[in-house]
Every structure is written in structure tokens, then in C-alpha cells.
Amino acid sequence: MPSKDELRILQALDLETKIMKTKQRIREWINYYGTDGVYVSFSGGKDSTVLLHIVRQMYPDIEAVFVDTGLEYPEIRSFVKSFDNVTILRPKMRFDEVIRQYGYPFIGKKQADTIHGARNSLRKGVYSLRLMEMGISIEEATEIGLKLPSEEMLNRYTAACKNSKYVMPKYKPLLFEIDFDISPYCCNIMKKSPMYVFQKQNHKVPITAQMAEESMLREAAWLKYGCNAFEAKHKISNPMGFWTEQDVLLYIKRYGLTIASVYGDIVYKTRFGLIYEDCLCDTDCKLCTTACDRTGCVYCSFGAQEEKGESRFERLKKTHPRQYEYCMGGGAYDTDGLWKPTKEGLGMAHCIDELNKIYGPNFIRY
Numbered sequence: 510m511p512s513k514d515e516l517r518i519l520q521a522l523d524l525e526t527k528i529m530k531t532k533q534r535i536r537e538w539i540n541y542y543g544t545d546g547v548y549v550s551f552s553g554g555k556d557s558t559v560l561l562h563i564v565r566q567m568y569p570d571i572e573a574v575f576v577d578t579g580l581e582y583p584e585i586r587s588f589v590k591s592f593d594n595v596t597i598l599r600p601k602m603r604f605d606e607v608i609r610q611y612g613y614p615f616i617g618k619k620q621a622d623t624i625h626g627a628r629n630s631l632r633k634g635v636y637s638l639r640l641m642e643m644g645i646s647i648e649e650a651t652e653i654g655l656k657l658p659s660e661e662m663l664n665r666y667t668a669a670c671k672n673s674k675y676v677m678p679k680y681k682p683l684l685f686e687i688d689f690d691i692s693p694y695c696c697n698i699m700k701k702s703p704m705y706v707f708q709k710q711n712h713k714v715p716i717t718a719q720m721a722e723e724s725m726l727r728e729a730a731w732l733k734y735g736c737n738a739f740e741a742k743h744k745i746s747n748p749m750g751f752w753t754e755q756d757v758l759l760y761i762k763r764y765g766l767t768i769a770s771v772y773g774d775i776v777y778k779t780r781f782g783l784i785y786e787d788c789l790c791d792t793d794c795k796l797c798t799t800a801c802d803r804t805g806c807v808y809c810s811f812g813a814q815e816e817k818g819e820s821r822f823e824r825l826k827k828t829h830p831r832q833y834e835y836c837m838g839g840g841a842y843d844t845d846g847l848w849k850p851t852k853e854g855l856g857m858a859h860c861i862d863e864l865n866k867i868y869g870p871n872f873i874r875y
């Protein structure tokens with residue numbers, strides 16, 4: 510198993526060495542599964558555009574696969590369609606249907622999983638590990654009248670919480686003070702599931718542009734399996750696992766790669782916020798995009814509370830007002846008093862207002 514130190518050493522390598530190592534990982538994967546046994550998972554974003562460029566330099570006929578969730582910027586879909594040999598998949602449910610059935614994707618995937626599980630436990634009147642992770646003590650559970658499991662089970666919960674990175678009392682108010690559900694299932698339904706069906710039907714394994722720096726979950730997966738997860742249940746190659754966003758931007762700039770127009774241009778930004786076409790050798794000078802910096806699903810709220818500067822929703826309001834209206838507008842209470850999307854819109858303004866009442870007016874800006 511690779512260590513955190515190894516990951517940091519790899520992350521600090523120069524771009525040319527990273528490209529060489531990435532090509533090595535791709536070669537290993539394709540030597541094992543064959544060119545007909547793999548595909549590139551292509552989102553139309555800058556990371557997977559770089560990946561596809563590298564892979565197709567080595568193996569021009571590799572298939573790319575794009576999941577059209579209906580949540581991408583229109584520019585991303587057009588960009589994807591400009592490539593040859595891209596298979597387009599569609600999920601079984603629409604985004605509004607996923608939210609209606611399970612809840613909105615707020616905070617983060619792992620946190621949403623805990624919040625969803627804990628709210629379900631409350632509804633069932635049963636104390637659970639999820640509730641303990643959210644800061645509901647055994648005493649409090651007894652006071653609320655929740656049914657407690659055996660002592661042995663409670664000891665297991667306590668031990669699990671001691672070692673868990675995901676204990677999050679900060680989000681305890683979300684158990685009682687919001688009138689909408691939060692859930693982690695959207696990605697599974699909208700993106701992963703269509704890919705798994707494709708993999709199964711076509712006997713193919715993916716090559717993706719996932720990077721360890723993107724999230725704790727991705728770093729944990731890299732530390733478990735490295736770039737090529739031959740041993741994992743779902744076989745996956747992440748040959749850019751040790752890249753950083755700066756590497757991706759540098760690759761695009763250095764090799765003159767065309768990326769989706771929604772990003773704008775790639776420029777250098779100094780620590781004083783000045784923008785230049787070329788690097789001024791300022792150590793704090795960083796590459797950035799002049800328009801969107803992320804192009805995932807436009808309505809996704811995962812991680813929105815972490816944003817500094819202009820938020821994704823403030824930007825969406827300016828660049829895609831129609832999509833913004835749909836995202837923030839609409840919504841109504843169902844017969845159980847839960848806020849849900851309607852055909853007029855997803856009703857996210859209401860959810861954000863609820864969250865901002867708890868965590869402050871700037872928790873999520875829209």
C-alpha cells in the first residue's frame with residue numbers, strides 16, 4: 510500500500526516526470542486488459558480532457574464514455590460531442606426525481622451520507638452510529654425517546670466514533686432544523702450506475718482522471734490501491750492520481766490543448782490578483798481559468814460552503830440565468846411537510862436560506 514509520504518513526493522514532481530509516470534500506469538493497465546477492455550471516463554471537464562489527450566496519443570482508438578446527466582453546462586455537452594468515438598450514456602432518473610425521492614446533495618458526499626442515515630434513524634425512532642457521529646449522545650437519545658441497541662453495539666459505536674474522521678457535531682442542527690432531506694445518492698444514480706451497467710455489458714474497465722488532492726475519499730482510495738486498482742472490487746485506473754490542478758492547467762497551457770469554452774482562458778494570477786498570459790516567476794503566481802473553475806453538474810451543492818470569492822451559484826446567475834432560475838426557483842412542501850422540487854424548479858434557494866439561517870448568511874452564497 511502506498512503511503513502519504515509517497516503521495517506527497519509524487520505530487521511534488523515536475524510535469525514532464527508526471528506525464529511519463531502516468532503513461533507508464535496507462536500502459537500497465539492496457540497491457541493487462543487490452544485496448545478493447547478499457548474506456549476513458551470522459552466528463553468534458555479539463556482533467557478528463559487532459560487524460561483523453563494522453564491516452565489517445567498512445568492508443569488512438571480507445572473509446573471514451575460520457576454520462577449525459579442533463580446537469581452539465583450546455584458548452585460541456587457540445588464540447589464532448591466534438592470528439593470522435595465517445596459513447597453517451599443516460600441515467601435512469603432525472604436530477605429532480607432523485608432529489609424528490611432521496612434528498613438534495615448538500616455539504617459533502619460523506620457528510621450527506623451521515624446526515625441522511627441519521628435523519629432516517631430519527632424517523633424510525635432508533636439510535637444509530639450515524640446519530641452518534643452527528644453528536645447525539647446516548648443520554649440525549651434516551652431523553653428524545655429513541656430506542657437504544659444492545660450495550661455491545663453501543664460500545665462498538667463509541668469505538669467507531671473515536672477512530673472516525675467523520676464525526677461531525679457541527680451538522681447536528683441539520684437533524685432538527687431543516688425542512689428538506691439531504692442525501693448522498695445522486696452521484697451513484699446519475700453517474701456511477703450508468704457506468705457500471707456499461708462496464709458490465711461491455712466487459713470494460715475505466716481509466717479516469719480522478720486525483721487524490723480532490724477529496725479525502727479520493728486520497729483514501731489512492732492510498733489503498735495506488736493509481737491502478739487491480740485489486741479493487743470495481744477495477745479502476747486513475748493514472749493521474751498524483752497530479753494537482755496546477756499540473757492539469759500547465760499541461761493545457763504548455764500543449765495548447767482546447768478545453769470547453771465555459772472555462773474561459775488559462776492565465777497566471779499573482780498573489781496580488783494581477784493576471785498575466787505568462788508566468789512572471791513569482792513563487793505565488795498560480796495558473797487559473799478566467800471563467801468557470803469547475804464544470805461538474807451545474808446544480809450540485811456539494812462543497813458549495815467551502816467556496817471563497819465568487820460562488821458557483823453567483824457565477825451561474827451571471828453566465829446562465831435560465832439554469833439559475835430553474836435551480837433556485839420552484840419547490841414546494843409535500844404532504845409530509847418536506848420541501849421538494851416542482852416542475853417550476855428545484856427550489857434550492859429555499860434550502861440554502863434554511864442552511865444560512867443556521868450557519869450564517871454567507872455559508873452558501875447565491
Ligand code: SF4
Nearest residue numbers: 614695696699806809
Ligand atoms: S456531482 Fe452532484 S449533482 Fe452531479 S451527480 Fe454528483 S451529486 Fe449529483
